[in-house]
Amino acid sequence: MGETKKMQKRSKWQQTKLEMKKYRMSYVMIAPYFILFFLFTVLPVLASIGISFTDFNMLETPNFVGWRNYIKLLLDDDVFKKAFKNTIIFAVITGPLSYIMCFLFAWIINEFKGKLRAFLTLIFYAPSISGNAFMVWAIIISGDRYGYLNGWLMKWSFLYEPIQWMKTEKYVLPILIIVQLWLSLGTGFLTFIAGLQTVDKSLYEAGAMDGIKNRWQELWYITIPSMRPQLMFGAVMQITQSFAVADISINLAGNPSVNYSGATIVTHLIDYGSGTRYEMGYACAIATVLFALMVGTNQIVQKAIRRVGE
Structure with missing residues (x-):
């Protein structure tokens, strides 16, 4: 043997x-x-x-502390608990919604031809690469009567005095979610546009002969199964984007935000990994938890996508 x-x-x-x-x-x-x-x-x-298993301030030699950073993070850090909750809310709402939005807009735009399709793609993609996106929203949600949102609501008598949108705890997270959705038509959107253009047109003719009767059946049985690689890549990009929210919160709500209402895992990581703290061991523990969360979610989503169209 x-x-x-x-x-x-x-x-x-x-x-x-x-x-x-x-x-x-x-x-x-x-x-x-x-x-x-x-x-x-x-x-x-x-x-x-x-x-993440050490106490390290970037100046002294790392000191091994075992699981102490994780115990502190998961049991004693109240800000992390709030940031974790906010991140999950972001991911649950913006992840699926932005993914569906990317695909539906790509599907609709793909029906147009030539320059019109290219122009519409640019219009929808532009916010995700615009360096002034936060400036636009800062003007819209400005806390005085000159902010567009306050001005419009006061003009139509929905408000009688301006609201400090990003200084009022209950408004911070919903506004950040809206801005995140507005910015979400990025790489995943372009990937879907490219994937839709590579679908073999003869499959639709074969499907019609096999009994497919409408566009929704074409979408489910032909289009989606034909672009599984692009769907997988788009899922990874949207999940990463939804879990890694930080710039939106920092630019619009500040870091820290009011009562940490806009805090996310990444803003908490930035707080400990830069600035005056430089607690790199603890920051790496936060990053490791986020990494495990993103990998686990990606595995679940990819298994679900493999079953689509079966």
């Missing part, structure tokens, strides 16, 4: 060597990307996980 296993292992190794020789140019071509990915993505993630 032992000799048989050795023979099998040797045979597999020889087969692997032959395959490596056969595709050696492919390995050479992907080597630069793999090296960069390993150096700037894999290594930092592994280093962050390691540092």
Whole structure:
């Protein structure tokens, strides 16, 4: 039995060597990307996980503290609990809604042709790359009577005095969610536009012969299954975007926001990892929890997408 296993292992190794020789140019071509990915993505993630078990201020040698950072984070940090709750609310609302919005707008825009399609794509994509997006919303939700939202509501007698939108706790999170949705037509949206244009048109003719009667059936049984790779990539991008909310909160609500009503896991991470704290061990523990949360959610969503159209 032992000799048989050795023979099998040797045979597999020889087969692997032959395959490596056969595709050696492919390995050479992907080597630069793999090296960069390993150096700037894999290594930092592994280093962050390691540092999360230490007390490290970037000046002194890291001091191993075991699970102390995680115990403090999960049991004693009330701000993290609020930030975690806000992040989950963001992810549950903006993740699915932005994903559906990206696909539906891409599906509708794909029906147009040529320059009109390109123009509409630019119009919908522009907010996500605009450097002045926060400035626009800061004017809209300004807390004086010159803010567009206050001005409009007072003009139509819905209000009699201006509201300090981003200084009133109950309004902060809903406004941030609205802004996040407005900015969500980004990379995932472009991916869906590209994916829709690669669907084989002959599949629709074959589907019509097999009994598909309307556009919704075409969408479910042909379009969506044909662009599963783009759907997977779009899901990853939208999940990452919904969990990594920080700039919107910092620019509109400040950091810290009023009673931490706009705090997220990332703003909490920034608070400990920069500024005057530089508690890198604790910040890495926060980052590790966020990383685990995002990976777990991605796995669940990808399993669900694989079943779509079956």
